[in-house]
Amino acid sequence: MSINTPICQLLGIRHPILQGGMAWLATAELVSAVSEAGGLGVIGAGNAPPDWLKDQLEKTRQLTDKPFGVNIMLMSPHAMENLELVIREQVSIITFGGGNPGAHIAGLKQAGITVIPVVSSVALARRLERAGADAVIAEGTESGGHVGDTCSMALLPQVVDAVNIPVIAAGGIADGRGLIAALALGAQGIQMGTRFICSDECVAHPDFKQHIVQANDRATTVTGKALGHPARCLENRFTREFSEMEKSNFNPEELDELGRGRLREGVLLGNINGGSLMAGQISGLIKDIKPVQQIIETMINQAEQTLGGLSELLEA
Amino acid sequence: MSINTPICQLLGIRHPILQGGMAWLATAELVSAVSEAGGLGVIGAGNAPPDWLKDQLEKTRQLTDKPFGVNIMLMSPHAMENLELVIREQVSIITFGGGNPGAHIAGLKQAGITVIPVVSSVALARRLERAGADAVIAEGTESGGHVGDTCSMALLPQVVDAVNIPVIAAGGIADGRGLIAALALGAQGIQMGTRFICSDECVAHPDFKQHIVQANDRATTVTGKALGHPARCLENRFTREFSEMEKSNFNPEELDELGRGRLREGVLLGNINGGSLMAGQISGLIKDIKPVQQIIETMINQAEQTLGGLSELLEA
Numbered sequence: 001m002s003i004n005t006p007i008c009q010l011l012g013i014r015h016p017i018l019q020g021g022m023a024w025l026a027t028a029e030l031v032s033a034v035s036e037a038g039g040l041g042v043i044g045a046g047n048a049p050p051d052w053l054k055d056q057l058e059k060t061r062q063l064t065d066k067p068f069g070v071n072i073m074l075m076s077p078h079a080m081e082n083l084e085l086v087i088r089e090q091v092s093i094i095t096f097g098g099g100n101p102g103a104h105i106a107g108l109k110q111a112g113i114t115v116i117p118v119v120s121s122v123a124l125a126r127r128l129e130r131a132g133a134d135a136v137i138a139e140g141t142e143s144g145g146h147v148g149d150t151c152s153m154a155l156l157p158q159v160v161d162a163v164n165i166p167v168i169a170a171g172g173i174a175d176g177r178g179l180i181a182a183l184a185l186g187a188q189g190i191q192m193g194t195r196f197i198c199s200d201e202c203v204a205h206p207d208f209k210q211h212i213v214q215a216n217d218r219a220t221t222v223t224g225k226a227l228g229h230p231a232r233c234l235e236n237r238f239t240r241e242f243s244e245m246e247k248s249n250f251n252p253e254e255l256d257e258l259g260r261g262r263l264r265e266g267v268l269l270g271n272i273n274g275g276s277l278m279a280g281q282i283s284g285l286i287k288d289i290k291p292v293q294q295i296i297e298t299m300i301n302q303a304e305q306t307l308g309g310l311s312e313l314l315e316a
Numbered sequence: 317m318s319i320n321t322p323i324c325q326l327l328g329i330r331h332p333i334l335q336g337g338m339a340w341l342a343t344a345e346l347v348s349a350v351s352e353a354g355g356l357g358v359i360g361a362g363n364a365p366p367d368w369l370k371d372q373l374e375k376t377r378q379l380t381d382k383p384f385g386v387n388i389m390l391m392s393p394h395a396m397e398n399l400e401l402v403i404r405e406q407v408s409i410i411t412f413g414g415g416n417p418g419a420h421i422a423g424l425k426q427a428g429i430t431v432i433p434v435v436s437s438v439a440l441a442r443r444l445e446r447a448g449a450d451a452v453i454a455e456g457t458e459s460g461g462h463v464g465d466t467c468s469m470a471l472l473p474q475v476v477d478a479v480n481i482p483v484i485a486a487g488g489i490a491d492g493r494g495l496i497a498a499l500a501l502g503a504q505g506i507q508m509g510t511r512f513i514c515s516d517e518c519v520a521h522p523d524f525k526q527h528i529v530q531a532n533d534r535a536t537t538v539t540g541k542a543l544g545h546p547a548r549c550l551e552n553r554f555t556r557e558f559s560e561m562e563k564s565n566f567n568p569e570e571l572d573e574l575g576r577g578r579l580r581e582g583v584l585l586g587n588i589n590g591g592s593l594m595a596g597q598i599s600g601l602i603k604d605i606k607p608v609q610q611i612i613e614t615m616i617n618q619a620e621q622t623l624g625g626l627s628e629l630l631e632a
Contacts (some may be wrong), residue, residue, distance in 0.1 A: 140469060
């Protein structure tokens with residue numbers, strides 16, 4: 001059995017499951033594993049330069065011949081060079097984060113690329129549909145990393161009602177129940193980040209993965225609102241220092257300085273107290289680290305069971 | 317057709333739909349309409365004295381012989397008197413908000429009352445299950461009024477996994493898609509507040525109802541975090557003044573003074589700029605004001621359609 005939606009045809013995938021393009025962590029290892037398992041792996045360009053991205057594209061293509069995508073982070077100093085690279089390299093699917101990619105869509109479409117921006121509001125979803133986006137990822141504030149204000153449960157049906165292109169749900173999903181909930185709200189698929197960090201294949205530091213497994217429902221916090229780019233992380237010494245400085249002595253340059261390099265330190269090098277540990281509120285639901293293939297299979301099985309259970313609630 | 321879960325038997329209702337016990341607005345008019353339509357109406361005691369509550373109990377009993385409940389707000393100066401009243405009056409179902417009702421549960425159970433606290437975390441859900449609660453309402457931060465931090469999509473499955481008693485979903489639900497999403501996440505029913513404000517029967521001021529109908533997905537904001545009791549309202553002059561004072565010149569007494577009486581002014585008297593307009597993020601999904609019976613019927617029909625649509629996604 002499988003769960004099939006039109007987004008599966010659009011992206012050439014078996015399961016309507018996308019992997020979030022997380023900076024530092026969405027590398028060829030994870031991306032190829034997700035695509036091989038029937039989802040859509042997405043390389044996270046983050047702040048990396050084009051050399052790094054080119055290297056990851058080559059590695060991914062060696063590891064899988066299935067479709068995969070690249071996430072371009074618009075706040076990166078290398079965003080434009082990376083965009084030129086993905087066109088040159090004929091990447092087939094691009095997702096966008098960290099801003100409004102409206103101005104880039106026409107060029108990418110002309111190059112035959114499927115374009116799927118991440119949005120956190122109805123207004124941006126509408127604007128990007130008009131600009132030619134093929135689908136949008138509606139991301140709730142429960143997500144890890146950069147976030148908007150609106151929760152998935154409220155955001156999703158409002159975006160679905162506002163646009164005619166397919167909507168993919170992100171934020172607060174880590175199992176088959178979440179997949180069915182997202183589909184019920186009108187999404188055609190889902191994107192997961194935190195769940196895929198806790199996979200064998202992800203290059204995240206083992207201590208960070210373990211920290212997610214041990215997290216509870218209230219383990220995350222949002223910092224950076226004062227800077228205009230709020231991000232959700234597991235709460236630790238770093239987030240407490242950052243949010244103290246935001247409140248008491250707001251100085252954008254000092255804050256930027258305080259944040260510099262912390263994400264790599266946290267998620268890749270395993271500095272659990274002093275690093276930035278971007279992860280979603282669904283961390284508390286994640287209780288194991290396992291191969292990507294098992295994550296996806298377990299999810300689809302649970303989704304089918306969930307759907308079966310729902311059908312039994314209907315009474316004539 | 318109807319959607320039947322064990323909570324329907326527990327509460328003696330036809331549809332697994334509870335109405336939030338909103339201060340000032342959840343009066344006999346709305347409560348009796350919801351119960352007559354097959355849901356569970358819940359009188360909102362808010363900060364009201366026992367005389368008011370007794371009057372509402374009598375009115376509700378004149379208007380319906382179906383089950384209904386009372387919400388006791390634990391921060392109210394009259395909470396204890398109101399609790400004594402509901403025992404004396406043999407109210408059959410109590411919901412709780414605004415705190416931890418653990419200490420009251422044994423006494424209410426002894427009086428034969430079904431007790432359903434509102435929780436916004438896994439830890440409180442576990443504690444209240446141990447204290448004898450019959451079910452919990454897991455309320456996501458997208459809700460209107462007093463809120464916690466965790467979004468419904470992330471909170472619900474975590475609470476469902478943590479307790480053995482039934483879980484009712486609140487926060488971000490206003491239609492049949494939301495109902496099915498909540499059931500998929502493991503809830504046995506839902507509670508709605510904002511959707512029921514926009515009913516013909518609710519005594520809310522017409523201008524407030526209209527303001528919800530015109531709201532978009534980003535219309536709400538949370539104030540009061542610095543005071544330790546955050547609340548979600550439609551953003552207006554009042555919330556901007558309040559949050560400015562929270563940031564720049566934090567003085568709990570001045571803030572309390574600024575907030576005094578504002579909820580009644582906003583929701584009942586229709587002071588759209590200067591009042592407190594408690595409402596959830598799902599306001600943007602609500603596009604009409606109609607009779608309670610129609611709200612519930614439309615919702616159940618849409619839920620059935622949603623479930624039918626989901627079943628078609630399953631492929632052998």
